[in-house]
Amino acid sequence: MGRAPCCDKANVKRGPWSPVEDAILRSYMEAQGGAAGNWIALPKKAGLRRCGKSCRLRWLNYLRPNIRHGNFTEEEDNIIIQLYNQIGSRYIHIYTYTLLIALSQHGDLSYGFRWSVIASQLSGRTDNDVKNYWNTKLKKRLSLPNSNGDTASSSTWMIDYNCQVFQQLPALEARPEMEMLSNLPMPSIDYGPGLMVQAGPSPNIRSIIDLGSASNSWVSNESLSINWSIHSPYSFGVAESSRPTSVSCSQGAAGGHGWTDLGFGSSWNNIINDLPSNYEEVLEISAPNALAVASPKGV
């Protein structure tokens, strides 16, 4: 026996709401003091040929008092961006490999992104509005990596354990989306030598991916070793016992910046080249007091 339908789909109206329907629903809800009670039973009581879920959505996202639509302010933009970075998305899509990182530090990975949490911080905004605004406007402005890949891009991204994107190569400063990145909140950031940005001490960097070639993929300005673990159902064509699980480096001067390539290199690339397109996995990297820089291929 399957799930019981929430309504008789054959006998309910669908699609855009008419002004008359809006008026009926608004009138009913106001008479009830704004509390619907049972949404499933509401359409019959109110005299609407609509699914209860549709009524709920229409009320919460459109008819409810004090709802604001469109014209997000710069302050709201900043709040959304900041909360997005703090809360994190279930998956972060990065560049050409469609490599998806699940952020384990945010709790139950079975949840999706919490737009409602962000919307609750913005007066009169609905989660649907915030979600749409992010997906259609802010995401493009920030030009965050996506699953479609960005092979033309040659930026360098640093991502800390909160998955905030901090910096990029100065050669690309002219790009508008890169300017936006510099507006992201950057607490506890010390600017390092040369052209890179150094993160403050991070107890545990949970990130990222070797996106680059063997020579410039990961860099650090200090001696450190990085260990990681992969818990994966996929074999990547590499036996688990043969997969690299750590790299180390000493302080160096690669690229003239005092940064040393950690040299994830070819063994790591062999793994990610075999990743399935829907790869969803937790990759944990711990690197005390470390900085991680990921570059897309070709930089």
Added chain:
DNA sequence: AAGTACCTCAACCGCAACCCG
């Protein structure tokens, strides 16, 4: 002016959590 591509966002879908008898 017409055709096409792209964008926006209201609405729908499906799933999981929650509620309650």
Added chain:
DNA sequence: CCGGGTTGCGGTTGAGGTACT
């Protein structure tokens, strides 16, 4: 505790609008 009904919410769709050719 169990199970069915209800609610809440993120992901997705597609109609309508706009921009571009």
